[in-house]
Amino acid sequence: MNPYLKQVDPNNEDPFVAIGKYRTSRQAHEAGLAVLAAGRPYWIHQDEDYFVLVVDRRHADVLRQEVRIADIKNRYWPPPSVDLPTKTTSKLPTVLFGLILVVVFNAQGRYPSLTEIGMNSSEGINQSGEFWRIITAITLHGDLGHLAGNLLGIGLFTYLSARYLGIGFAWALIIAVSAASNLTNAVVQAGDPYISLGASTAVFAALGLLTGFPVGMYLRSKEPLQTRDWLVPLSGGCLLFAWMGGGEFPTDVAAHFWSFVYGSLASAMVATLSLHAKISPTGQKGMLLAAWGAILGSWIVALLA
16 A cells, blocks of 8 residues: 555554655645645655655545545646647748739639639539539639638638648648538529629638537547637637628628538548648648649639630
């Protein structure tokens, strides 16, 4: 039996007794907080490589139980935060994508036919097989306010999701999720004259990635989540959904919803399986090029069709 954890001997005249030993002084003092909370003093005595928690022997059994209860309650506190694969990530891809959106918006003003060719359309997809629209629509905008709001969201949420997943993997998922949400909406509304455009699907896809990642980390580790890891992106999603739910051009609210849901599910699965940790820097670069290549390729097909 551990000599520091034995029950108090009523025949022992020593006024003090040890109720626990710890590897560090900090651990011993943290345990001592439970003693103070019970209204009793404690002392720390160093014995070789350990720090011993000492209390008045008259209250030792009660205080030992208080320390044990406190240890159980605080075993998983503070809950771990989500680990980022890298402390920083390149901002250049996000900046370049923002510049691309500005260039395309300017081109829309000069060549209005670009909007007709590239916007998401239930008729174009379901009747004519123009599947490039689910990607080209991401780069188009209805007005300057629409563009400005999406630039803000892109600048913030895609960068943060890249810190979780890596720059290439994040962008690949954002484009894939955005395309999937556009396709879902076009198919669901096949019988209606449905059209939409905008990078807001990419914004909500990135926001979904941020929301789902800590959930996946929890499913993998079974450790409690910090509130900030899920509440902040979820609250941001609700606020953005309300803010971006209107505008002069018909806004694809349903696609926002699908992007957020698909992004959350995809990110949760990635974190659960720890897929992001298995991608090399070269693989990240390749996925980034593939994501942007999909956008370029879709526009080439659209212009040649």
